[in-house]
Amino acid sequence: MTKPFQRVLLVSKYRDPSVLPGLQRLRDFLLAQDIPTFLETQCAVDIGDSLGLPLLSFAEANADADLVIALGGDGTLLGTARQTAQSGIPILGINQGRLGFLADLSIDQVSEVLPPILKGHYQQDLRSVLHAELWRGEECVHAGLAINEVLIHKGGGESMIELRVQIDGRFVYTQRADGLIIATPTGSTAYAMSAGGPILTPALAALLLVPICPHTLTARPLVVADTVEVRARLTASRQSAALSLDSHYSIPLEIGDEVVIRRAPCSARLIHPEEENFFQILRGKLHWAESPGED
Template identity: 90%
Template sequence: MAKPFQRVLLVSKYRDPSVRPGLQSLRDFLLAQGLPTFLESECAADIGESLGLPLLSFAEAKADSDLVIALGGDGTLLGTARQTAQSGIPILGINQGRLGFLADLSIDQVSEALPPILEGHYQQDLRSVLLAELWRGQDCAYSGLAINEVLIHKGGGESMIELQVQIDDRFVYTQRADGLIIATPTGSTAYAMSAGGPILTPTLAALLLVPICPHTLTARPLVVADTVKIRARLTARRQPAALSLDSHCSVPLEIGDEIVIRRASCSARFIHPEEENFFQILRGKLHWAESPGED
């Protein structure tokens, strides 16, 4: 059994008033358990109230004693994970979104599933994080972390972009496509899966390159070790191109810009119920357990 948690920090999907009843329900349940409970500072500013809870920022939370509970969908968990990856604070997801590969529990399961987790009966899951840097000439114009994927894409235009891709300074290809996804195993069940990439188990030490609607039919997804450094240089575009990290930002790109992607030194730390496993999640989310219907 792991060490019980001593405090809980609640965070919810931003700019979504529908999460307030769920937050209130979580607050009431945790306080009834006698567990010190806080509301994340930016979350409180977003919903316009503290729900009667003391406020705590991510910077003030402690990795060895605190648990962050994120209420929302996978986007909420990804944003929370980017905030906490450097400090290693654990995150538990309560799903109030759509598919929810990362958010394990629904709000209806809290009363049954949450007490064992709070007492230390849980499994820990460390997920790899990507560091992406945008180099414009000799200057690093932008850098950031991604849990799911780094996406280089054509922005809002209709024309394809052209990228020259290198892995560990070895030329791989020049690709004309709508974009290129560089994903972690976590991200293999997100945009990369929609674009035709394979599903990677979360603990696999690998990165995934998936072209989006490539101009050639011979282009295929590529899985490489996560120790490599990937360079993608924008060599041609007719309309604006952009760089996105986990779909939470969009940075305009210029011809000659180079995006350097490698695994970051930190990891995202997720908490799951003891009995859960990745294949169970796949069966549930992708309906693998259902039998084909009869004609």
């Protein structure tokens, strides 16, 4: 048994009115359990309603006592994780999206699953985080965190881009493709999986490099230790190219720009029910066949 939570901070999908019934349901349940409940400050602005709850920002939350419940899909949880990774505030995902590898509980499970978690019966899941820097000459023009992947892609253009990739200063290849995904084990079940990459278990200390529709058919996904530094320089692009972190936004790239990716010193701290495991999630989400009576 781990430490029980003393307060709950609710956050929901960005500017989506469909989350209101779910937020109200969570609010009513938590208050009925005499759990002090808050709504994240920016979330209240986005939905235009405080739900009658006191407001609390991520900066004011306490990693030792507070639980963040993120209502939405994996995108909502990823956005929350990027904001809380450096402080270590734990996050429980309630899925109101589609597939939901990270936000793996449904709103209908709240009354059954939430009380034990609030009392300290849960498992912690520390997920690695990537730190990416965009260098233009001698200037770092952008830096940010990614929980799933750092994506270098052709933007809105039709032509492939060309990237020169190095790992720890050693030349790997010059790749012509629609893009390159540098993913964490968490991101291995996201865009990287759609592009043909392998699934990595979350605790694996690894990074995954997956080319998107490469020009060379022998190009294959590459798994490396997460202690390395990956550098990808844009050497050719006829039209446009861009950098995205967790597909959250796109930053236009210029020829000669270099993206430097390392594992960040912080981790995203996810919370799951005690009995849950990664393979159970995979079976449920990917509809893998399982033998009768198999755990």
